[in-house]
Amino acid sequence: MKKTTLILLLVSFIFVPYVMASGGQEETATVSDWTKDPITMKIEGSGWILKKFPIQEAADRFMQDHPNVTIEVSSNQDDTLNSYMLNWAVGDADVDLAFGGAASQVAKLAAKNLLMPWNDFYSGDFDAKNFLTHSVETAKKGGDYFAIPFMEEAMSLQVNRGLMAEAGLVNSDGTPMYPANLDEMADFAGKMTKGSGEVKDIYGFSWNLTNFGDQQMMCAVNALGGKVYNDDGSPNLEAPEYLDIFNFIAKVNLEGWATKGTISDTNAGRSGLKAGTVAMIFEAASRAIEAKATLGDDAMMIPFPGMEKNGTFIFAHYAYVPRTSKVQEAVKAFMREQVFTADFAAPAAEQYGKLPSYIPLYSGLSSDFEQIKKWMALPGTIGDMSWVEGSKLNALFYELEQLVATGGITPEEAVERLATEGGSYNLSIVE
């Protein structure tokens, strides 16, 4: 008897956890009527998104309008989205709506067929033509829109007008001069750099060496008049402009005119701009808006050489819903009623420079955005793409940029490696 009990206990010990673990894979029914049934909606966002967008306030308003809905807002600790991929693949309904991630990042979730399609969302006031077309179309796979853009970034130069004035780089009316080409931009960087030794007091320039890898490079190639994409949407890694850009990176870094701080801290450039220790950065235009908190009107956007003629580079951040969510209709209502509104978008735009993807919201923005809107509207403006091995290309750009910036390889070697190694990756569009 004792032995039988012992055996039963052992068997339970072994199998109960497996049975319990497999319970997570069980599909549960979708809520029949979200407007009446009591439901809980779990929203997650990257830390920076929760800081910059009033998601909690939007949730509070939604709960007030729909008393049967409870919304829990929390931060996503994994920017790689790998945890989503693992959890959602085994059927966990841990999140109903996620904010944050470029199309290339979110595409991997779509490739695993884990995301709810947004096709029926794009109708009426929210017709796809009311969104920035490129961002809508980039998040499309097999005819389904797997994510919806809620925020846009556009690349440009951001400068500290005060430091430009000290270096004599302003026009007679006090507006900053625009560098006409890469040589002139390097010259600007040199003139604005102050201090001696290996660590300077003020750096004239910052090129982000750990973020915006492909966006920066491709924006620069496009602005300089180069062909960024091949006809099939794959990147043209043999554009001659890459050599000019690598030469520029080598020059400003090896001369000590650019901070290499972004190698270990991707925010070093923008932090330096805000602190007045970096005069000019090439990043998303939102950096100039956020720098107004410390620099006031001295924080300004100016075009990268050629951008006024050839346009800029835009990329979006997306919201997406796992197929495991039981409250998908409620999520869509939340997006319609709260997210694509001025209450949600305007604070993030005016304070942090995060531009809306929903075009009607642009009419309420301040004059600070006039220039970037103009560059975004140029016919030459391009957007990002989702490639199968895009993460490898991104990593290769960082590697080559860092090697060139630290003198590890020559610009010619960088271009050679970009063409050969980058050319060996599968850079077909995710379809």
Next chain:
Amino acid sequence: MRSLGQSKKIRDNIDGWLFVLPAFLFLFSFMIYPIAHTFLLSFQKFNFVYDSNPVFIGLSNYVKVLKTPLFITALKNTLRFTLWYIPSVFILGFMIGYVITLPNFVGSRISKIVLFIPMVIPLSMSAYMFLFMVNPQWGLLNSFLADTLHMPMLVRDWMNDTRYALKIILVVTIWQNIGFVALMFMSGIQGISSSILEAATIDGASAYRKMWSVILPNLKETFQIVGILTIVTSVKLFSQVVTMTGALGPNSAGGPANSTLTLYVATWKSAFVNYDMGIGSAMGYLMSLIIFLLFGINFFVTKSERA
């Protein structure tokens, strides 16, 4: 027909197997199966996200890895780190452990506590602490060099300089682990019978002779264990690199310009950033091979000492 004895034996065996089963299931699920599956993956082309099925490609992954500049760089960095780390930890750890055991050393107890502190601090916190200290603009190190020593020419952008980044990580790793190694040596020295040391003193052995002929030969097992631990620590270097160079995303980990890219970081990037499970698995097995090779050298060296 089975005899009564045979039936009892089978029943007893079933009991035994049932007792072993939980441990076996655990080992099988979390060790044996992943090791075997990873081995299989190392011969397959399989992008975890975009490939629906793995395709067998023989040794291609291994060939590709060995030809990849990134792997060669990671291998060089790992070996460079190992060559600095192991001797440093051995020499410093032994010296500290020896000093603590000296009978006339007064700060023995407090030293043991101080040595233990880095071990209880999480690795990531230690890394951040050092990152703060080597910050080019407001870090303690540059302030000390420029303001205290009045040598501004020595001021550097430490973590963004390919010449120094790996060395800073080396210092952090030594600081984190030296206490444990010193305590290992301390307990090894304390384990040597006092009668042997007394006999050597009576025979007129000098301090140098006692060290060379009595203490060191009696510590060969300690050297072997410390050797194994330091090899594993250095070849599997990961957390410090990712924390100190990749705090804001996997892309920056291993920088600047791959000067701190180690085998473990390269393997992680291949498998979990690029989702190239075949390449990642092949790198993992090559890394294991290197660890076993170093274990062999360690065993050979400590065995020679015994002879």
